Amino acid sequence: MRIGVLTSGGDSPGMNAAIRAVVRAALSNGDKVFGVSDGYRGLVEGRFKEFTRSDVSEILNRGGTILGTARLPEFKYEAVRQLAVKQLQKNDIEALICIGGDGTYAGALALHHMGIKTIGIPGTIDNDIASSDYTIGFSTALNTACDAIDKLKDTSSSHQRCSIIEVMGRHCGDLALYSGLCTGAEYIFTNETGLDKEKLLKDLKENRLAGRRHAIVVISENMTDVYQLAKEVEDYSGYECRATVLGYVQRGGTPTPEDRLLAARLGGFAVDLLKQGVSGVCVGVIDNELRSTPIEEALNMKNIPSEELHNLVQKLK
Ligand code: F6P
Numbered sequence: 232m233r234i235g236v237l238t239s240g241g242d243s244p245g246m247n248a249a250i251r252a253v254v255r256a257a258l259s260n261g262d263k264v265f266g267v268s269d270g271y272r273g274l275v276e277g278r279f280k281e282f283t284r285s286d287v288s289e290i291l292n293r294g295g296t297i298l299g300t301a302r303l304p305e306f307k308y309e310a311v312r313q314l315a316v317k318q319l320q321k322n323d324i325e326a327l328i329c330i331g332g333d334g335t336y337a338g339a340l341a342l343h344h345m346g347i348k349t350i351g352i353p354g355t356i357d358n359d360i361a362s363s364d365y366t367i368g369f370s371t372a373l374n375t376a377c378d379a380i381d382k383l384k385d386t387s388s389s390h391q392r393c394s395i396i397e398v399m400g401r402h403c404g405d406l407a408l409y410s411g412l413c414t415g416a417e418y419i420f421t422n423e424t425g426l427d428k429e430k431l432l433k434d435l436k437e438n439r440l441a442g443r444r445h446a447i448v449v450i451s452e453n454m455t456d457v458y459q460l461a462k463e464v465e466d467y468s469g470y471e472c473r474a475t476v477l478g479y480v481q482r483g484g485t486p487t488p489e490d491r492l493l494a495a496r497l498g499g500f501a502v503d504l505l506k507q508g509v510s511g512v513c514v515g516v517i518d519n520e521l522r523s524t525p526i527e528e529a530l531n532m533k534n535i536p537s538e539e540l541h542n543l544v545q546k547l548k
Contacts (some may be wrong), residue, residue: 232262234505235324236418237277239270239303239338240331242482243356243368245490246296249267250332251287252498253352258284260506265324269299270331270337270348271299273508277318291491294371294483300331302477306338315370316345326505328498330354332366333530338528343511350501351513351526354494356481361532362524363515367404370489373479375412376410384414388445393435393470395448397457399481404451405535406461412540417548418448423536426454433452435468446470496521 236253238246250266257264260352266286268278275485280286290297305311318325329339333434339349348441356372376398396416400406404421405485416439421424450457460535461474480542484492497514500521504512512523 232326232505233264233265233322233324234299234502235265235267235274235318235319235327237267237270237274237327237328238298238300238330238354239335240300241355241364242296242300243354244245244294244371244482244484244496245367245486246330246354247290247293248486248491248494249352249354249367249498250296250298251290252495253328253502254282255284255288255468256499256502260502262502263321266298270301270335271303271315272301273299274315274318275303275306275311277321279318281323288357289539292485294485302334306341312341312345315342315464316347319347322446326350326510328352328505330367332357332360332473336360336526336530338510339513340530342410343526348505348508348510349526350504350510351529352497352501353513353515356399356406357403358405359401359534360513360524360529361527361534361540362513364517365489365493366493367444367490368486370487370493371484372399372406373409373413374487375484376406376477376480377413379415379475379480380414380449383475384445384447385386387447387473391444392466393446393448393472394466394483395450395457395461395464395474396475397450397474399450399452399477404536407449407451408536408544411447412544414447414449415547416449418446418449418454419544420448420454421536424541428455428460432464432467434524435464435470440470
């Protein structure tokens with residue numbers, strides 16, 4: 232079989248480990264593998280390169296993606312996808328493994344409906360693909376966020392400040408919830424919890440009056456202007472307050488062993504499924520077992536925030 236592999240959407244640490252796993256697993260089956268540059272953009276433009284075993288040497292521990300990635304909103308148009316299908320046909324590539332988040336999955340599903348065999352692998356720091364307990368990149372981004380919050384805690388406790396830290400996650404609160412819990416944040420706000428600003432200000436004021444030296448607030452992106460919030464905290468609570476947006480640093484870095492392991496398992500599994508003639512599904516690990524889910528179903532699955540973890544935040548703060 233001739234298999235294409237691409238990475239699309241926001242990059243995530245561990246994508247390279249997934250590419251390596253796909254390439255090596257496919258080659259060991261006697262298949263040929265073609266790397267597609269820059270996601271669906273490169274697919275439409277026919278930018279393919281046949282990969283050998285050594286092309287994916289020394290990438291296991293590298294962040295980013297050696298294939299490059301892009302967001303191509305135009306891929307939702309059938310005419311654009313037809314160009315991609317033509318490029319695949321011209322190169323006799325009958326199957327495609329697409330590594331990325333839900334936008335990537337939507338593209339893979341559309342191609343599946345157009346007769347290309349596709350498999351999705353969850354690669355995103357957001358952990359917002361419900362058909363897998365964890366996505367490739369989440370563990371590394373969580374490590375990065377925890378390291379940064381620990382450091383911010385050092386300085387905010389020295390200065391008796393409140394520190395507000397915005398983390399990524401798009402619409403999913405997992406990065407905020409997990410990083411906040413792992414660093415002992417007093418407050419964690421996500422799309423799932425919402426932000427009750429008045430209550431926060433009142434609480435912080437009471438804490439300050441009770442003599443608490445510092446406070447850590449972790450908040451998901453896209454919820455509020457954290458710099459403005461810091462100003463309001465400072466005006467109202469008695470704490471000096473600083474806001475930090477962690478931003479794109481969360482997308483880079485050497486993948487953790489957890490992300491490498493997940494990438495290896497899912498890459499190998501995706502190749503196995505193609506060999507069995509499966510298409511239109513995405514792979515994941517649920518309760519430590521490899522699972523495949525129809526992409527259509529996966530795209531409609533809701534991320535259920537962990538009630539247990541949210542309750543713990545309240546108890547441990
Ligand atoms: O999906 C990964 C992610 O980093 C989100 O957390 C964030 O909202 C978004 O991508 C940023 O996208 P871009 O790289 O297009 O600015």
